[in-house]
Amino acid sequence: xxxxxxxxxxxxxxxxxxxxxxxxxxxxxxxxxxxxxxxxxxxxxxxxxxxxxxxxxxxxxxxxxxxxxxxxxxxxxxxxxxxxxxxxxxxxxxxxxxxxxx
Amino acid sequence: xxxxxxxxxxxxxxxxxxxxxxxxxxxxxxxxxxxxxxxxxxxxxxxxxxxxxxxxxxxxxxxxxxxxxxxxxxxxxxxxxxxxxxxxxxxxxxxxxxxxxxxxxxxxxxxxxxxxxxxxxxxxxxxxxx
Numbered sequence: 307x308x309x310x311x312x313x314x315x316x317x318x319x320x321x322x323x324x325x326x327x328x329x330x331x332x333x334x335x336x337x338x339x340x341x342x343x344x345x346x347x348x349x350x351x352x353x354x355x356x357x358x359x360x361x362x363x364x365x366x367x368x369x370x371x372x373x374x375x376x377x378x379x380x381x382x383x384x385x386x387x388x389x390x391x392x393x394x395x396x397x398x399x400x401x402x403x404x405x406x407x408x
Numbered sequence: 409x410x411x412x413x414x415x416x417x418x419x420x421x422x423x424x425x426x427x428x429x430x431x432x433x434x435x436x437x438x439x440x441x442x443x444x445x446x447x448x449x450x451x452x453x454x455x456x457x458x459x460x461x462x463x464x465x466x467x468x469x470x471x472x473x474x475x476x477x478x479x480x481x482x483x484x485x486x487x488x489x490x491x492x493x494x495x496x497x498x499x500x501x502x503x504x505x506x507x508x509x510x511x512x513x514x515x516x517x518x519x520x521x522x523x524x525x526x527x528x529x530x531x532x533x534x535x536x537x538x
Contacts, residue, residue: 313538320501371423371432391434397427398532399409399440406535408416 310401311336314408316344322407324355330361334357337389338398340406343375346382361383368399380391411435412443412526418453420461421470426455428536429471436479439499444482444526445472447515452495469512476514482512483515484521484522493495 311330317323323345326336338345346367347355356365365386372379372388379388389397398404418423428432432442447454457506459469465510485495497517501509511517525531 314538315495339427391430392438393532394431395411395435395438395440397410398534403531406537408535408537 307403308401309334310397310404312318312404312406313338313342313345314340314396314406316341317355318344318350326354326407327359327363330363335364335401336393337366337368340371340393343371343377346386347377348381348383356383368394369400409531409532410441410443411523412530412533413445414523414533414535415445415447416453416535417448418450419459421450424536424538425468429468429475431534433475433503439444441528442479442481444484444522446484446486446514446523446526448486448523450493451472452493453484455485455512456495456510457513458510473512473514481514485511485515485517490517516524
């Protein structure tokens, strides 16, 4: 069953990104939204968690939330796709279930 | 595709109300259907018409009411959560001996069964919260 995970808090604040990655299985997708977009940044001490999971999980990050926080797209880990709300809807539609890690 | 949304965070708290709104609006604009939006826990605070945010800020409550009017959305506030937080329609105000109601246009108050039904009737149920 294909599953989309959403994470809305920074990995430096909560462990929801780590939990989501730990529970996700090969072929799942993970979308970072709201403060969750900090998890997509290069060079933090949590970046490796995402980089190491990239072979199994497709990562996405919400573009408008990056912009709201002044995070330049150049500072995003290579391989994470930047999406908008319409893409978010499409991701939910593409996957059988959406798990919001709150 | 048929979507439903559950919101468990109040307006102006963090960002869940905003994300839920933009998600719902994008889904509707992309031609999807929205079966129901269920407001649970502090999320019921999205449904008070007494909210008066500053004019240069977004009006989260009115935004829901307007979206509901445009797309005939079913905005449901959980009754137990609403009672605890002082959100009432005319019937609830009367039943609880209150002298006023404050529910915003386009919202209605009902039970948790409405969330379960939304989960069964919709292709996708997406939760926004804190």
